[in-house]
Amino acid sequence: MKGIVLLSGGMDSLVTTAIANKECNELFFLHLNYGQKTEVREMKSFDQIKEFYEYKDVLVVDVSYLQQIGGSSLTDDKMEVEDHCKSSGVPSSYVPFRNAHLVTIATSWAEVIKADRIYIGAVEEDSSGYPDCRESFYKALEKAIDLGTKDETNIKLRTPIIHKRKAEIIKLGAELGAPLEYSWSCYKNNEIACGKCDSCVLRINAFKEAGLKDPIPYEIKIDW
Amino acid sequence: MKGIVLLSGGMDSLVTTAIANKECNELFFLHLNYGQKTEVREMKSFDQIKEFYEYKDVLVVDVSYLQQIGGSSLTDDKMEVEDHCKSSGVPSSYVPFRNAHLVTIATSWAEVIKADRIYIGAVEEDSSGYPDCRESFYKALEKAIDLGTKDETNIKLRTPIIHKRKAEIIKLGAELGAPLEYSWSCYKNNEIACGKCDSCVLRINAFKEAGLKDPIPYEIKIDW
Numbered sequence: 001m002k003g004i005v006l007l008s009g010g011m012d013s014l015v016t017t018a019i020a021n022k023e024c025n026e027l028f029f030l031h032l033n034y035g036q037k038t039e040v041r042e043m044k045s046f047d048q049i050k051e052f053y054e055y056k057d058v059l060v061v062d063v064s065y066l067q068q069i070g071g072s073s074l075t076d077d078k079m080e081v082e083d084h085c086k087s088s089g090v091p092s093s094y095v096p097f098r099n100a101h102l103v104t105i106a107t108s109w110a111e112v113i114k115a116d117r118i119y120i121g122a123v124e125e126d127s128s129g130y131p132d133c134r135e136s137f138y139k140a141l142e143k144a145i146d147l148g149t150k151d152e153t154n155i156k157l158r159t160p161i162i163h164k165r166k167a168e169i170i171k172l173g174a175e176l177g178a179p180l181e182y183s184w185s186c187y188k189n190n191e192i193a194c195g196k197c198d199s200c201v202l203r204i205n206a207f208k209e210a211g212l213k214d215p216i217p218y219e220i221k222i223d224w
Numbered sequence: 225m226k227g228i229v230l231l232s233g234g235m236d237s238l239v240t241t242a243i244a245n246k247e248c249n250e251l252f253f254l255h256l257n258y259g260q261k262t263e264v265r266e267m268k269s270f271d272q273i274k275e276f277y278e279y280k281d282v283l284v285v286d287v288s289y290l291q292q293i294g295g296s297s298l299t300d301d302k303m304e305v306e307d308h309c310k311s312s313g314v315p316s317s318y319v320p321f322r323n324a325h326l327v328t329i330a331t332s333w334a335e336v337i338k339a340d341r342i343y344i345g346a347v348e349e350d351s352s353g354y355p356d357c358r359e360s361f362y363k364a365l366e367k368a369i370d371l372g373t374k375d376e377t378n379i380k381l382r383t384p385i386i387h388k389r390k391a392e393i394i395k396l397g398a399e400l401g402a403p404l405e406y407s408w409s410c411y412k413n414n415e416i417a418c419g420k421c422d423s424c425v426l427r428i429n430a431f432k433e434a435g436l437k438d439p440i441p442y443e444i445k446i447d448w
Contacts (some may be wrong), residue, residue, distance in 0.1 A: 065285035070338035112295035140368035148361035
């Protein structure tokens with residue numbers, strides 16, 4: 001079984017990698033740089049994680065056109081990454097339709113290398129409320145992949161943690177021996193996590209709920 | 225009505241532009257460069273066509289990762305663009321899942337600028353047999369777009385020439401006053417069309433069937 005894993009370097013993609021590593025005998029890693037504010041730090045996590053697992057090949061692609069398109073605080077210097085709050089609606093960090101780009105690039109690659117599966121660590125309920133994290137979206141996209149590729153191409157889209165809560169994901173990662181210390185989630189900083197952005201707050205709360213201490217450093221004091 | 229048109233500079237995208245121009249009051253043009261062998265020539269056609277029509281904005285994006293991925297004679301220097309023959313199957317010029325990249329980029333842009341429609345000049349039956357030109361694929365992709373974008377985002381995917389034959393498309397373009405002389409189809413050459421590749425043969429036959437003479441130059445003599 002050949003699997004392509006979309007590996008950003010965050011917790012969800014790390015644990016998804018650990019799952020793919022159990023299910024596949026050949027792993028391929030895909031990473032996207034798109035001018036996100038933590039691009040360099042994500043790349044470091046990507047490198048550490050890919051070295052931890054055995055891999056067959058990697059593809060790192062520049063999709064900086066996402067910056068040309070804009071519309072997200074993750075890619076637009078004029079927009080501030082907002083602190084976490086419990087407001088409803090889609091947060092400003094949403095990069096319009098980003099996960100579709102990830103899967104589309106993975107699909108082209110999968111068709112060339114004849115991979116069987118694409119793994120993406122999307123999380124539906126217990127996440128920031130991004131519309132491109134819904135399971136229904138991936139079901140529709142898998143159908144589009146089936147119809148839009150050669151008849152002999154047969155690619156399954158796997159979202160193994162989509163219905164898990166963040167605390168469960170961390171527990172599962174620990175059980176599978178995933179190197180949690182290599183993952184990075186902060187949207188703002190590159191060396192010491194801010195502890196305040198959407199992504200940090202979700203991560204910290206999840207570690208607490210899982211009864212574990214996060215091994216990465218934070219610039220605010222956290223009561224574990 | 226705001227419409228984004230995927231404008232490669234070929235005949236199909238030109239005639240699709242002419243249709244979009246009738247249906248929308250604001251036109252936006254998207255063009256992709258991906259290291260295809262006729263990139264410079266396509267860009268020239270794009271520029272000529274966009275100047276002919278009034279447009280609100282353009283987006284030209286570099287997706288040269290399609291070259292990293294390879295698998296197509298259009299992007300891989302080691303693969304030859306094959307001459308047209310009536311063999312079945314998907315031709316070597318197929319760029320794996322390329323049209324999904326086009327639509328995905330257009331969708332991100334559409335979500336930011338609040339466009340209502342994306343136009344793509346895909347042709348199903350009377351074309352080279354690319355799997356990403358099937359109407360069923362676009363129906364599935366439109367559903368994925370609906371599910372993977374914000375609830376308030378409402379983007380329709382329009383494929384107005386998908387069931388037309390090439391000769392009908394040319395006739396329709398002529399009727400709508402489209403500048404046929406600006407379009408480029410040849411996969412091999414940049415100045416004078418080869419007249420022999422898949423794309424040229426389809427175009428020449430279609431002009432003949434439409435009872436029209438193609439206004440672009442060919443390096444072989446053609447009996448119009």
